[in-house]
Amino acid sequence: MNATALILMITVQVTVTGFTAYFFYRVLTSAPEPDSYAEDKPDEQ
Amino acid sequence: MANDNSTQQWGSRVGLILAMAGNAVGLGNFLRFPEQAIQNGGGAFIIPYIVCFLLMGIPLLWIEWSMGRFGGKFGHHSTPFILDTMDKKRLWKYFGVFGIFTNLAVAAYYCYVESWTLSYVLHSILGTFIGMNQTQVANFFNTYVTIGKSTFGIPYEAVVFYIICLVINTSILAKGLEGVEKVAKIGMPLLLMFGAFLAVRGLTLGTSGASPAHPTASAWAGLNFLWTPQPGTLANPKVWLAAAGQIFFTLSVGMGTVHCYAAYVKSNDDIALNAVSAGFMNEFVEIVLGSLIVIPIAAGYLGLGWLKHHAGFGIAFQTMPYLFSHWGPFLAAVAGVMWFGLLFFAGITSSLAMGTPWMGFMQDEFNWGRKKSAWSFGAVILILGLPTVFFYNLGVFSEYDYWAGTVSLVVFALAESILFAWIFGMDKGWKEINEGGDIKVPEIYKYIIKFITPLLLLFVFFGSLLKPLNNDWKLAFHNLFTGNGWTLDNSSIIKQVMQSGLREKLAAATDPSIIHHLRQVLFYTGAARILLTATFFGICAMVYVAYVKRVREGRA
Numbered sequence: 001m002n003a004t005a006l007i008l009m010i011t012v013q014v015t016v017t018g019f020t021a022y023f024f025y026r027v028l029t030s031a032p033e034p035d036s037y038a039e040d041k042p043d044e045q
Numbered sequence: 046m047a048n049d050n051s052t053q054q055w056g057s058r059v060g061l062i063l064a065m066a067g068n069a070v071g072l073g074n075f076l077r078f079p080e081q082a083i084q085n086g087g088g089a090f091i092i093p094y095i096v097c098f099l100l101m102g103i104p105l106l107w108i109e110w111s112m113g114r115f116g117g118k119f120g121h122h123s124t125p126f127i128l129d130t131m132d133k134k135r136l137w138k139y140f141g142v143f144g145i146f147t148n149l150a151v152a153a154y155y156c157y158v159e160s161w162t163l164s165y166v167l168h169s170i171l172g173t174f175i176g177m178n179q180t181q182v183a184n185f186f187n188t189y190v191t192i193g194k195s196t197f198g199i200p201y202e203a204v205v206f207y208i209i210c211l212v213i214n215t216s217i218l219a220k221g222l223e224g225v226e227k228v229a230k231i232g233m234p235l236l237l238m239f240g241a242f243l244a245v246r247g248l249t250l251g252t253s254g255a256s257p258a259h260p261t262a263s264a265w266a267g268l269n270f271l272w273t274p275q276p277g278t279l280a281n282p283k284v285w286l287a288a289a290g291q292i293f294f295t296l297s298v299g300m301g302t303v304h305c306y307a308a309y310v311k312s313n314d315d316i317a318l319n320a321v322s323a324g325f326m327n328e329f330v331e332i333v334l335g336s337l338i339v340i341p342i343a344a345g346y347l348g349l350g351w352l353k354h355h356a357g358f359g360i361a362f363q364t365m366p367y368l369f370s371h372w373g374p375f376l377a378a379v380a381g382v383m384w385f386g387l388l389f390f391a392g393i394t395s396s397l398a399m400g401t402p403w404m405g406f407m408q409d410e411f412n413w414g415r416k417k418s419a420w421s422f423g424a425v426i427l428i429l430g431l432p433t434v435f436f437y438n439l440g441v442f443s444e445y446d447y448w449a450g451t452v453s454l455v456v457f458a459l460a461e462s463i464l465f466a467w468i469f470g471m472d473k474g475w476k477e478i479n480e481g482g483d484i485k486v487p488e489i490y491k492y493i494i495k496f497i498t499p500l501l502l503l504f505v506f507f508g509s510l511l512k513p514l515n516n517d518w519k520l521a522f523h524n525l526f527t528g529n530g531w532t533l534d535n536s537s538i539i540k541q542v543m544q545s546g547l548r549e550k551l552a553a554a555t556d557p558s559i560i561h562h563l564r565q566v567l568f569y570t571g572a573a574r575i576l577l578t579a580t581f582f583g584i585c586a587m588v589y590v591a592y593v594k595r596v597r598e599g600r601a
Contacts, residue, residue, distance in 0.1 A: 001268055001269050001272070005269045005271075008091070008273070008274055009268065009336075012095070013332060016332050017333060020322075020329040024322055026484065027318060027322050027483075028059070030318065032058050033311065033314055033481070036058070037060075038054050038055065039056045
């Protein structure tokens with residue numbers, strides 16, 4: 001691969017992977033509102 | 046209205062994100078993206094693609110998520126009455142019909158492709174492709190889609206697999222959101238795992254696949270072509286139109302499925318973070334995994350020259366099994382199961398999403414139960430889909446794909462972006478997007494959603510409507526300004542309406558068998574149009590009946 005292509009590929013793929021991981025991490029660590037999701041309901045746990 | 050639909054909710058936030066990402070991740074991520082990249086100059090495509098994702102894709106996701114959650118507050122789970130809550134002009138609910146129609150028509154042929162993947166998984170396990178040369182693998186596919194011929198010895202094999210696929214989809218849909226979520230939670234991790242395995246193979250193939258028949262074959266050449274930036278081509282509208290079009294298909298925007306899923310999100314729950322998380326997950330699958338499988342593996346064994354000429358949907362079924370056979374019987378079977386397995390999961394998580402707007406509509410408006418709604422969806426898809434199975438080689442499949450899977454998406458997305466930003470109002474819309482948000486959406490997106498996104502959508506719509514001859518925009522503008530008019534390409538919407546390309550071929554044909562075939566194509570594609578139009582107006586009539594019912598019950 002030529003250097004320009006390699007740089008663009010790595011930059012784009014690392015950036016997209018980074019954003020995907022970051023946003024998914026935020027989803028996992030943000031506390032949902034009570035009763036928002038069925039699995040969060042105390043009577044169903 | 047109290048029915049079991051109004052009490053449905055997502056099981057978990059991760060389940061919702063995976064279902065939304067599964068809705069977006071489809072066959073296009075692995076098949077259409079490489080094709081578009083190859084046909085639009087490789088490296089020239091990536092930059093407009095990313096720009097369109099940020100200026101059109103992400104804004105449309107926020108628009109659709111917030112419209113869906115807004116409609117859900119009023120108990121609506123399908124676009125006709127979601128749009129109706131945003132502006133009381135009668136017209137909007139009929140625009141919302143696109144959000145049901147598109148799903149029915151796309152699911153009809155999409156389930157057919159899904160059924161191919163199911164069949165090919167079995168064939169990979171059974172080692173059917175071992176020992177076949179490239180032509181034999183390609184012919185195998187042609188045999189499969191020819192009704193009356195069989196690869197397993199089962200009569201009407203393609204129909205049988207199609208029905209099996211439809212039954213799987215319908216049975217899952219009958220379990221409601223719980224079923225959809227379960228499939229997403231299993232399917233998406235498997236898809237990522239299978240994709241990662243094949244991507245590593247694509248990335249490490251190098252020049253080891255070169256053979257006497259293809260001495261210059263190199264996976265690096267494929268990746269070079271895809272990733273070398275070509276700034277000169279950025280001025281070409283053709284590349285921008287292709288990039289914008291790909292963003293549509295890949296994110297499943299303009300379909301009504303995102304609205305439907307989001308309608309089950311509670312009114313004080315986040316959508317801003319959910320939307321970008323699901324959107325980026327789709328981009329990860331497309332840009333990272335999708336770019337590292339078909340292009341390097343095909344270029345690695347057959348060369349870049351071959352790939353440029355044969356890039357297209359067919360590679361997945363007509364070429365990939367042959368390429369896997371270079372890895373020995375065991376790895377070929379594993380790779381086949383992974384490749385067609387990931388396509389199956391990509392397909393089913395999308396086709397399940399296509400079932401939910403119809404179900405939401407029937408449950409909300411006609412008080413149907415979940416199972417009845419799901420099986421009615423299966424029945425409608427069977428009626429609409431069988432012509433694509435029986436007359437696949439006569440253009441019916443492509444006709445559905447063009448009108449429902451291409452044109453309808455753009456029309457609906459354009460209408461909803463105008464409704465959201467200009468009629469519902471950007472101030473209210475902005476409040477909706479940010480309500481309960483776990484991230485603060487950058488203020489600049491308020492202006493992007495109001496001005497840039499609708500303009501980009503208008504550009505895509507008119508670009509498709511008036512596509513110039515050979516997609517050569519430079520020449521078209523030159524001709525226009527020098528008084529030579531604007532010559533439309535046969536793939537422009539206007540020429541497609543008139544079936545100009547087909548009629549030209551028919552006029553030029555001299556071989557009686559070709560004339561007979563083209564006449565048949567003309568007849569069957571015409572019939573497909575009538576069926577699609579009847580479906581659209583049939584749904585319009587149902588929306589009207591639902592509206593009258595609402596007025597009678599004092600709910601309008």
